[in-house]
Ligand SMILES: Nc1ncnc2c1ncn2[C@@H]1O[C@H](COP(=O)(O)OP(=O)(O)OP(=O)(O)O)[C@@H](O)[C@H]1O
């Protein structure tokens with residue numbers, strides 16, 4: 499699928515902008531502070547209902563305006579055309595799709611599979627574990643129909659069990675939630691582990707191209723309890739006293755994590771920022787590739803300030819990989835680079851200035 503038109507109003511520095519992108523590569527070029535990231539945020543909001551720089555209420559609405567609006571037209575994988583719009587005040591939102599009101603933001607966003615990469619995305623490799631769990635869950639929400647109901651079940655059980663733990667209940671009251679927690683938790687673990695396993699060869703292949711000097715890259719998964727030696731239910735029972743002491747649940751898929759390793763030994767604390775960025779990019783692109791294999795079409799790929807922290811050779815390797823994809827791609831940067839024209843035939847440049855965007859080709 500690809501966007502055929504993107505409009506934004508009252509988004510950061512923009513009163514209004516309208517873009518007609520190409521299905522190939524769309525370059526957003528301009529000086530610091532011009533508004534490039536804000537355009538990428540508009541696309542990200544369509545896919546997630548929030549920005550990678552925070553919630554809508556955290557500064558996304560143009561100063562002095564009451565709400566922002568984002569509207570788009572797009573073509574789906576079968577050639578069908580659609581339109582949708584979202585208005586958000588930070589607290590309240592309204593959305594329409596193909597002329598009808600939408601009452602569920604998650605459902606609205608599910609039409610826009612967007613994978614975004616921005617300067618903070620190396621945190622996928624070197625930051626806290628919740629980034630890595632969200633990464634797995636994004637894929638599973640889109641490709642595994644059963645996942646969402648198990649995820650909802652588990653999060654409800656986790657919330658209830660944590661609330662109970664704070665009230666210092668008897669063992670019996672706690673046991674009432676253990677079964678629900680363990681059953682949905684095991685299901686989530688199973689989906690995540692299976693997905694990561696299937697991602698691994700694709701990830702390795704991309705890493706071989708991006709970081710051949712780093713040796714073999716691999717991915718390892720930790721369930722969040724002593725799995726497979728122990729079932730989650732047994733682990734809950736074993737940790738009950740500790741949970742009561744700490745007032746929260748210490749084991750389960752909400753503590754799961756995965757890690758990338760280079761050359762069988764280098765882990766997250768060893769990676770340079772450029773290496774972490776390339777590993778995170780490899781993971782994200784592996785995810786995009788898996789998405790195509792499952793769904794038959796590419797998600798939209800957004801790269802904010804792609805060139806930062808990459809030397810020219812690594813930057814070229816990434817562009818070469820992207821040139822083999824059929825995704826709609828958005829790349830922002832301060833400068834045009836010869837490597838763009840060398841790698842992409844369907845290329846549209848937008849020159850972003852303070853509050854204004856012009857097509858330059
Ligand atoms: N809520 C807001 N209201 C008005 N202007 C804002 C708001 N939030 C941010 N800005 C301004 O919007 C402009 C665009 O910011 P943005 O981060 O999109 O720029 P950029 O082109 O990505 O810059 P850089 O190259 O530095 O990353 C900046 O000048 C910023 O100060």
Ligand SMILES: [Mg+2]
Nearest residue numbers: 534535802803
């Ligand atoms: Mg920026």
